[in-house]
Amino acid sequence: MVVFFVGITTLVSITAYLCSRLARRTRPRYTSVRAGRDVALAAIAAGIALYLWGLLHVLFLEDQEQAQECERQRPEGVPSLVGRRGDFLPLRLVCEASNGRDYSVLIPEYINPTIAVLTLLALLSAVASVVLHPMQRTASRKKG
Structure with a gap:
């Protein structure tokens, strides 16, 4: 739950900041x-919002419902289930089988790849911004 509340707070803060950047002034x-x-x-x-969406799939299901979902999606040839665990990176709910074969349930398949692409976009944009910053400063000094 702590991850969820920190994520919501961060998402609201970033969104408020970005909205302020769109002001006319x-x-x-x-x-x-x-x-x-x-x-x-x-x-x-966007990545945080997607992560929180995936987290909601796990947080608001009771243990019994999680176990039922593990049973419902158990692949052919997998014997009885021995447990479940949640992983935060990548986000997933893992059903553990007695033969050591694990499989994930509940988290939509598009969440983790999309978060990876958004993270890459964020890194590339941040690097571009850092690289362009000295060029912009020298250009503004030449004008002034």
Whole structure:
């Protein structure tokens, strides 16, 4: 639950910041450095939102419902189940079988790959923003 509340707080904070960046008074001062930063933050916010969506699938199911879902999705040839565990990275609920074969349930399959792509986009945008920052400073000094 702590991860959920920290995620919600972070998501609301980033969203509020990004909304403030869209105000009319900040648009004339918009540069490529700031755009890179904002794209990175938007990708992070989207990734957090997706992560929280996946987390909701696990958090609000009782132990009995989780066990039933593990039984319902048990692959052919897998003997009885011996337990369940939740992993946070990647986000998944793992059903453990007695033969050592594990499988994941409940988390939609698109969540983890999409989070990976959004993380990569955020990193690339942040790096681009850092690389462009010195160039922008020298360009503004030459004008002034």
